[in-house]
Amino acid sequence: MQTVLAIEAEGLEKRYRGRLGRAGPWALRGVDLAVPAGAAFGLIGPNGAGKTTFVKALLGVLHPSAGRIRLLGGDPLDPRVRARVGYLPERLELVRAWTPLEVLGSVARFKRLGLTRAQLCTRLEEVGMAREADRAVGGFSKGMRQRVGLAAALLGDPELLVLDEPTDGLDPLGRVEVRGLLARALARGATLLLNSHLLAETERVCGRFGVLVAGRVVRQGPLEALAAAGASWRVRFAAGGPAGALAAAGFTPGEAGAHRLAGDATALNAALDAARAAGALVVEVAAEGQDLEAVLAAAVEAHP
Secondary structure (H helix, E strand, O other), X not given: XXXXXXXXXXXXXXXXXXXXXXXXXXXXXXXXXXXXXXXXXXXXXXXOOOHHHHXXXXXXXXXXXXXXXXXXXXXXXXXXXXXXXXXXXXXXXXXXXXXXXXXXXXXXXXXXXXXXXXXXXXXXXXXXXXXXXXXXXXXXXXXXXXXXXXXHHOOOOOOEEEEEOOOOOOOHHHHHHHHXXXXXXXXXXXXXXXXXXXXXXXXXXXXXXXXXXXXXXXXXXXXXXXXXXXXXXXXXXXXXXXXXXXXXXXXEEOHHHOEEEEOOHHHHHHHHHHHHHOOOOEEEEEEEOOOHHHXXXXXXXXXX
């Protein structure tokens, strides 16, 4: 059965113009990315990797220099496709004199949703801003403006949510609330593309990831698969074992008398066989998993 893709990018490139019309720096250099429908996908990478440029190209905010993009099976510039997308930009700009209700009302009219004041207030209540519905946003904190932007992105229960740093400016409780909102959107079948430098937060929300380094997606897939590429093992042997044989098998001494071995399960079994053949007694074997931060660090090191 063929996987239905909510986002598909092939050979996506973006090069900005330099001074005097000369070619400027590359932001995207042949990005290939596929996000299955219904997935929670985290786009991660160091500063300047091209994450925000990719999001803008995806939504038609800027035109790529080359490549192809499909969004929900259609053209990102098609108004019918864009109406099915909820978007929270990295730098959210709101008219300072507008109230949250006016902000949401404007988005609802653009999407032709025909929502009532009560329905807009319900969205504001979901993000904890119902009491501020009629206050001018010019007096809001960054976190409060972020909540309004998230409520706007969720209007109409979009099929695809594209969120660029959605928890920026929020306190820990606010981040918990956002995770709950996103979990409900995913439960109804929505697809999520999350771009954030808060890796621990991204890891809590997303099940699949793409690592963008210097304008290229260098790795993508579930965290388990990404972490497996840098898998390591902690092995404890009985005291008095053949230290030389353990070193020859690839084990390096670690903390608290344990040894470490880098490699996949096949490499582990081969090393254990060699150690046992030399008379070592295995007491404990445990996998050492990588978190998202370690995956990113390894990807950046491998693609300088």
